[in-house]
Amino acid sequence: MSAKTKKEPQLVKQLITNNEEISPGVHVISFQRNAEFLPGQVVKIGVDTEHAPRIYSICSGNQEDEIRILFNIKDDGFLTPKMAAMIPGDTLYVSEPYGSFLGTNEPAWWIATGTGIAPFYAMYRSGISANKTLIHGVRQLNQFYFEDELEWSLGEKYIRCCSQEQSCDVFPGRVTDYLESLTELPDVKYYLCGKALMVVEVRDMLIEKGVDYANIIAEIYF
Template identity: 90%
Template sequence: MSARAKKEAPLVKQVITNNEEISPGVHVISFKRNSDFLPGQVVKIGVDTDHAPRIYSICSGNQEDEIRILFNIKDDGFLTPKMAAMIPGDILYVSEPYGSFLGTSEPAWWIATGTGIAPFYAMYRSGISENKTLIHGVRHLNQFYFEDELEWSMGKNYVRCCSQEQSCDVFPGRVTDYLENLTELPDVKYYLCGKALMVVEVRDMLIERGVDYANIIAEIYF
């Protein structure tokens, strides 16, 4: 779920085709794709018409038959516990895709924490991962969503950072720790997606190290 400028978008009924728990408390919910979208865009989602919808990044390729949404359950929330309990055939209310956090074919670094990997996975599945480095930071090893596919496809350009557990081929620390250890940064665009603290810290670090502010594109999840 992402913080963006509000935009009025009518919601239409979508029939759930699948709901998979891919990690404890983390789900991918699917429904048929009825419109085109650009990788990185979002949709508004509600479970009824009486409560305000929330915004989620699309987590699937733009040529796939279904749209998938990655989300984690907020125990004190209204929407996500209900979404997590849904089964195929249930109804969601979904807007048309929109948004400006868009992937391109240019060389770039994609930097995410937690479920902030969703738009980057959509970009990857849409075929624009060439010349990209994906850095994903999480607390626990079981939170590297889609890691087998990404590791197989992106190889050394897929970097995992874990702050509370250790494993081979995983950097032991936060995304900011990993970046601070690098002696130089390439002259590319930097896409940041995740919690506000990470986005602000990484943005400030990049600027301090000479990255042009115009080359930093940020998306904050809350």
């Protein structure tokens, strides 16, 4: 099907069941799951039918009753300030899940920055975290979302990188700094999720270190 004839996902009303600020300016908003999805997929979300929706990764397990969305407030944006102010019973407009950034049971490294951890948390909550290493890069220590749960479950396979603050058991620097410090990388799939600049930098670094381009799967956050 050509791009001109491809049908846009239809948006349907969903009532918000919860809206929690888990870190300053960062929220998890929830609504009832009424469709099957694969861990790693996304939905389009709008607050009305007049403005264009935005794409967000699902941040919950595919057997849970609710779908959760992780987002940070963009002060100059239209959508996220309105979403942050919503309360249970308010209405969102949400598409059916779609997308090809899909987790599998095979060994892999999951590499994320900021809210780009959302699809990996969905994969983890969907029971496919065995044989996975999760690397999460943030600027401040309070941005390691779901930290306690992930550390308890993944142990040494959960690697935190913080560029502006320091703490024990946290690598002092960016994700790229951590990867640069490694002398060799395993022959596995590498999933990248975050802003475009990070994805490009990490992809190029992985290729320089001998990772096959076909083993790098990326999801870019805008």
